[in-house]
Amino acid sequence: MKTPSEKSNGKPVNRKLYAPLAxxxxxxxxxxxxxxxxxxxxxxxxxxxxxxxxxxxxxxxxxxxxxxxxxxxxxxxxxxxxxxxxxxxxxxxxxxxxxxxxxxPSLAGSLVNILRSQVLPSLEKSKPTLQNVLDFATARAAAPEVIERIARLQRWNSRAVELSALLLPPPADE
Amino acid sequence: MKTPSEKSNGKPVNRKLYAPLAxxxxxxxxxxxxxxxxxxxxxxxxxxxxxxxxxxxxxxxxxxxxxxxxxxxxxxxxxxxxxxxxxxxxxxxxxxxxxxxxxxPSLAGSLVNILRSQVLPSLEKSKPTLQNVLDFATARAAAPEVIERIARLQRWNSRAVELSALLLPPPADE
DNA sequence: GCCTAAGTTCAATTTTTAATGAAAATTCTG
DNA sequence: CAGAATTTTCATTAAAAATTGAACTTAGGC
CATH class of the missing domain: 1.10.10.10 (Winged helix-like DNA-binding domain superfamily/Winged helix DNA-binding domain)
Structure with missing residues (x-):
């Protein structure tokens, strides 16, 4: 007969085998x-x-x-x-x-990797989106101040992408 | 009799009153x-x-x-x-x-406000936590390399808090 | 000072996201 | 290369987060 600490295949269950966290x-x-x-x-x-x-x-x-x-x-x-x-x-x-x-060993390097994969893609994906928005708005003859706002956003986004690419360069190999 | 565009109080429902998004x-x-x-x-x-x-x-x-x-x-x-x-x-x-x-007007200022409220508190809350961890680990005579790792984390966190406070200063008034 | 329009609050609901675990796939080992 | 051990996958379940809307509060107009 099997004890409660065994599964049907006879392998011991993990529970209680490992120390709880200190x-x-x-x-x-x-x-x-x-x-x-x-x-x-x-x-x-x-x-x-x-x-x-x-x-x-x-x-x-x-x-x-x-x-x-x-x-x-x-x-x-x-x-x-x-x-x-x-x-x-x-x-x-x-x-x-x-x-x-x-x-x-390098937590800093790990952080850079995380940021590159979690943040950069969103910034990059936004480039064409904002260009579209600007085109749309221009075509519909939106208010000039709105067009100016969107253009500013676009410049910002571009600079953010460039800056990120600079700060978070992809690894040389892999 | 009420039309479907009216509520019981007679106030028109919002639906269809406003243009869908362009x-x-x-x-x-x-x-x-x-x-x-x-x-x-x-x-x-x-x-x-x-x-x-x-x-x-x-x-x-x-x-x-x-x-x-x-x-x-x-x-x-x-x-x-x-x-x-x-x-x-x-x-x-x-x-x-x-x-x-x-x-x-200043989107930059808005961003700073967001970062200050969303990120800084987490960094600051971590200061005592990490001190605790270090104390615990020392008291239990944890492996020296583990203690060193934790100490490094603590230095990092402190510097991050200082840097953030510098980059994201609280508004003068309010 | 009442009455109504305007906005807020928060318990209930919906939606989204993360965790689980059994089945499938992979990888050593003898 | 068979077979067991180990790990991965992914449909299901559970947990967390965001949204809703009706009851409540507040502020203005009269």
Whole structure:
């Protein structure tokens, strides 16, 4: 007969196998969640990153899932996001199957990656939109002050795109 | 007998009284909604601002509600947000009861106000949190590299707060 | 000072976004 | 290359956020 700590396949359930978060881990997560909110990044991603950030050694999938009591799906998606944005690195030891994860050394670099992917696309997408608006408004003979306002917006947006591209240059390789 | 365009109090319903949005107004709203997303501001607020921005003259409550086909509650809350962040100004003409609204001349100033209220508080709230984390971690004799990471985070945060306070100074009066 | 028009508030509802977990896909390992 | 272990995918569910509208409040006109 199976104990409650076993699934039908005999594999032990994660619950209770991993230590609950320590006080400093909880507070650090609060910090990262706040920062993530500003950037429009979801809580689960911030929690994963925070855990890795406070860990003295790289962590593997099941540890992350167990200590955060989070679903497999969320861990998988969270790690994917962090990987895609260059925020974590895989440490692959020979002889082991599972990968282990740690934060990339440069948090600054990670931030730049995030900003580039979260903010720049919106700015760039706006260029043609604003040109359209200006064309429309001109064609309909809108009030001159309105046309001037829109033109100002367009100049702003262009400068913002240029500035961002300068501050957030794409990585040389990849 | 009442027509369908009248309510029981005899006051005409707004529907059909106001022109639907023109193409350039729709596209401009898309632009402002995108920018609002970056800043974590809701769609309805962006739409109201956009409408005022594209209007050659100040607009009153009912016009805004009618042209955007938006509820009274949303218009009221949206105008409150825009007012509170110095993004719109009330034009009060003598002899009229209703106020009319227009965007403040300086969009740059408005942006600064938004950033100050949306971003700064998170940065500032983090200062004590990070100090706590550091204290906790030290007390538990966490790994030195973890302590170093957290200390670095704390220095970053402090500098971010200082820099923000510098770039986004509070208005002199009010 | 009453009455009505104008605007605000907030509980209920709708919409949007994030998390879950079972099934599918992939990847080592023997 | 079979088979198990690990991870990913994605339809479903749950949670969070935004919107609505009716009741309430406030401000002006008479």
């Amino acid at each position: 006080a400093h881990e909880v507070e650090l997560a609060q910090f990262f969640v706040r920062m993530a909110n500003i950037l429009g990044i979801q809580r689960s991603v911030a929690e994963i990153y925070s855990l890795l950030y406070a860990s003295p050694k790289p962590m593997e999938f099941d540890q992350i899932q167990g200590r955060l009591e989070m679903s497999k799906g969320s861990v998988s998606q969270g790690l994917k996001f962090l990987r895609d944005h260059g925020m974590i690195l895989a440490i692959k030891e020979k002889g082991t199957k599972r990968e282990r994860w740690e934060p990339t | 193409a350039h107004e729709v596209e401009l709203a898309q632009f402002f909604v995108r920018m609002a997303n970056i800043l974590g501001i809701q769609r309805s607020v962006a739409e109201i601002y956009s409408l005022l921005y594209a209007s050659p003259k100040p607009m009153e409550f009912d016009q805004i509600q009618g042209r955007l086909e938006m509820s009274k509650g949303s218009v009221s809350q949206g105008l409150k947000f825009l007012r509170d962040h110095g993004m719109i100004l009330a034009i009060k003409e003598k002899g009229t009861k209703r106020e009319r609204w227009e965007p403040t």
